[in-house]
Amino acid sequence: MARVLITGGSSGLGQALVAQCRAQADMSVCVVDIAPPADGASDWITHDMGTRDADRWDALADALTTQGPFDLVVLNAGINATGRYEQVPLAAHLAVARVNLLGPMRLLHILLHKNLLASGGRVVFISSLSVFTGYPGAASYAASKDGLACLARSLRKPLRKAGNVSVQLVCPGPMDTPHATRHAPEGARADRRIDPAKVARMILAQPDRRFLLVPGAGARMAAAFGRTFPQTMTRIMGKVLFRKLT
Amino acid sequence: MKAKLIFVTGGASGLGLELVRAARRNGHRVICTGRRGAQDLPVDFPDIPYLSCDLASEDGANKVADWAIQNSGGQIDCALLNAADGYFRPMTLETPDAIMRVLSVNLDANMILAHRLYPALSGGHLALIGSVAHKGAAGMPVYAASKAALDGFGRALAEEWRGRTYVRVLHPGPTATGMAERAGRRPNAADKLFLAARPMAQAVLDAALATKGRDRQVISYGRVLFNPARWLRKGAA
Numbered sequence: 001m002a003r004v005l006i007t008g009g010s011s012g013l014g015q016a017l018v019a020q021c022r023a024q025a026d027m028s029v030c031v032v033d034i035a036p037p038a039d040g041a042s043d044w045i046t047h048d049m050g051t052r053d054a055d056r057w058d059a060l061a062d063a064l065t066t067q068g069p070f071d072l073v074v075l076n077a078g079i080n081a082t083g084r085y086e087q088v089p090l091a092a093h094l095a096v097a098r099v100n101l102l103g104p105m106r107l108l109h110i111l112l113h114k115n116l117l118a119s120g121g122r123v124v125f126i127s128s129l130s131v132f133t134g135y136p137g138a139a140s141y142a143a144s145k146d147g148l149a150c151l152a153r154s155l156r157k158p159l160r161k162a163g164n165v166s167v168q169l170v171c172p173g174p175m176d177t178p179h180a181t182r183h184a185p186e187g188a189r190a191d192r193r194i195d196p197a198k199v200a201r202m203i204l205a206q207p208d209r210r211f212l213l214v215p216g217a218g219a220r221m222a223a224a225f226g227r228t229f230p231q232t233m234t235r236i237m238g239k240v241l242f243r244k245l246t
Numbered sequence: 247m248k249a250k251l252i253f254v255t256g257g258a259s260g261l262g263l264e265l266v267r268a269a270r271r272n273g274h275r276v277i278c279t280g281r282r283g284a285q286d287l288p289v290d291f292p293d294i295p296y297l298s299c300d301l302a303s304e305d306g307a308n309k310v311a312d313w314a315i316q317n318s319g320g321q322i323d324c325a326l327l328n329a330a331d332g333y334f335r336p337m338t339l340e341t342p343d344a345i346m347r348v349l350s351v352n353l354d355a356n357m358i359l360a361h362r363l364y365p366a367l368s369g370g371h372l373a374l375i376g377s378v379a380h381k382g383a384a385g386m387p388v389y390a391a392s393k394a395a396l397d398g399f400g401r402a403l404a405e406e407w408r409g410r411t412y413v414r415v416l417h418p419g420p421t422a423t424g425m426a427e428r429a430g431r432r433p434n435a436a437d438k439l440f441l442a443a444r445p446m447a448q449a450v451l452d453a454a455l456a457t458k459g460r461d462r463q464v465i466s467y468g469r470v471l472f473n474p475a476r477w478l479r480k481g482a483a
Contacts, residue, residue, distance in 0.1 A: 052346060085406055086364040093357055094304070097349070101395060105345050105388060112338050130398070136405035139398075140357060146380075146398025147353070151391040153382030158336055230401075231460055238405040 003118070004029045005070040007049060007107065008077025010038065012177030013126065016200035017074055030067045032060065032107075033077070043067075049077045049103030050095055061110045068116035074203065075104040075148070076126040078141075082183040084246050085139045093140035100144030105151065122166045123159065124203055125152040129173040129219050132226035134234030136242035138183065156211060169212050172199050173219035185244030194219070250274045250455070253314050253322050255301065255359070256329030258282040258291075260423035261375070264447030265326055266292060272451070277317045279310050280329070301329050301355035302347050310355075311362035322366045324454055327356045328375040332389030345388050352392035353399070360403060367411045373454035374400040376417040378464060393417075397462060404461035416453050419466030421446045441467065449473045 004021050008014040009031035021029040030043050037044035045067075047060045078100045081092040104125070111117050128135070128145040135142035152169040159165040174180045176193040194216045202215050214220045226233035252269045256262035258280025269276045270292045279297040280287075287296070297313045300306045314322065331351040333344055356374055363372075376393045383390040400415030407413050422440040449469050453459060463469075 054342060057342065085403055086361055090358060090361045093361070094354055097353055097357065097395070101353075101391065102346065102349050105349070105391070106342060108337065109340060109342060109345060130402075134398070134401040134405065136402045139402035139406065142402040143353060143357070143395040143399035146401075147391040147395030150380060150382050150394030151387055154384050154387035154390050155337060156384075158338075158384050158387075162338070230462070234401055234405050234461070238408070242406060 002027050002071040003068060004072045004074070005032070005064070005068070006030070006074045006076055007032045007103070009033050009044070010035045012179050013172070013175060013196040013199055014074075014076045016196040017076065017203065020197070020200050020204055030064070030070070048099075049107070050079075050098035052098065052102070057106055057110065060107075061114060064110065064116055065114055068111070068114070069118040069121070070111070070116055071118045071121045072124070072204075073111065073117065073121070074124045074126065075107065076124075077103065078126065078144070078179075080138055080141045080179065080183045082138045082141075082245055084137070087246075088140075096140040097144050100141065101147040101151075104148060108151075108155070117159070117163055117165045119164045121163075122168060122206075122209065123152075123155075124168045124170055125149065127152070127169055127171050129171050129214065129222060131171050132214075132223040132230075132233070133237050134226070134230070136234065136238045137245040152211075166209050167211065168203075168206065168209065170199070170203060171212070171214045171219070171223065173214075173216055173222065175199060185241060192218075250323035251318050251321065252276050253318060253325045253363075254278040255310065255325075255327050255355075256280055257296075258287055258298075261418060261421060261443055261447055261450070262326075262328040263288070263291075264423070264443040265328060265451060266294070268444070268447040268451045270294070274323075277314065279313065302331070302350045304354070304358065307355040307358035308362065311359055314359075314363065315366055318366060320366050321368075322363060322370055324371040324373065325359070325363055325367060326373050326375065326451070326454055327359055329355065330375070330377075330389075330392075332386060332392070334386045334389075336385065337387050340388055348388050348392050349395075352389070353395045356396060357399065360399075364411075369411070371412040371414070371454055372403075372407075373450070374413070374415045375450065376400075376415050376462075378417050378419050378466065380417060401462055412457060413461065414454055414456075414459070415462040416450050417462070417464045418446055418450060419464065445471075445473070 009018040021027045034048045127149040130142045131149045156167040174193040175196045199215045257266040257278035277295045379390040380393040380397045404413035420440045
């Protein structure tokens, strides 16, 4: 029985991952989410990934100790704050940085210290296509996702050497989720966004366990262009996204 | 060159101190903050307004922002957000407090300062001092991630503020500032290849004040050893 830990399981990609894991007989899932479970599920730990309260992290560590070790960990929980940087309240920007970057760091620290990563297991970091394109109009989100991607790159070799744990970095473009709908510019077409269930399937399948996964041909093209011409790509993002957001 | 008002964070030691010295040498007016108490500053520290404050808390960052606005008269020509903290150790040896501290100083404080100083930076320059570790570093994953986050933040902000404020993310290469040792890295033979802090600071300052150039730049051997601004400026380092 493979044990799976997913952060942010109540919506979007996390919800799709949880549903697909629960549908498989050989997987048991544990969810960490700020919201209590809608269906009263017992495999759910209510926890705010952005908290700086040491007691709450200790409580999470205790709860995870009874559930692990985990064969698959998906660091998925994330929030966004869009608009002109200086016009979005500072508290919202700081919350984004804490939920999207501080939270995964603290959780990984717990998993490593408590030996909760199973040998041969996998840690998946859900970052963003913004790592390759930049994301004017969501500066704190872009910061957090770049930080998360860097963390994945930094931990790839140490985790492989120490515990035969593989690391994967997933950089999805816009997905058809409530999160993307909330932060997309007005009039943006939802049918161009990738289905989170498809991304969840790709993450769970991953037979070759390649390090970087950019789901969708369009997203892969944008990533390739952004890698080759980073500043031009960010200028394009400014024109096609930021101007519409503000 | 017209004298500018330059605001430096983390100016009490390391690269920040050299940035202060370079700016003063170039004839600019400098105001500076650092974690050290005023009594612990080097004996040759310039006679400039200095605030001792730790940026690890929101209160500290807001206090620095208030002080910078007050001491600049509300107009900052260039903010060099250089203060940083970090430890050279793997994730397994990190502590929860250290993780929070590194992210607070290296990311949160800079986000707070950029937000608060937005009006004062109109027509000016904002330089976020990163690190070449932002590409990833197994030996210091938390520090590297914080600098990558700063890179992504500055990349977005440069586009958002284009035409109003020049935003640059400058990633200095290995520099002999003593920070690596303070962060827990053992000295080794590679230290001999580190760039001297003084020319590095001059190259960083020149890149920060330039009105042309890419939003994100690595300032390393090529830029330091062949800094064109160095030859154009009389009396430069």
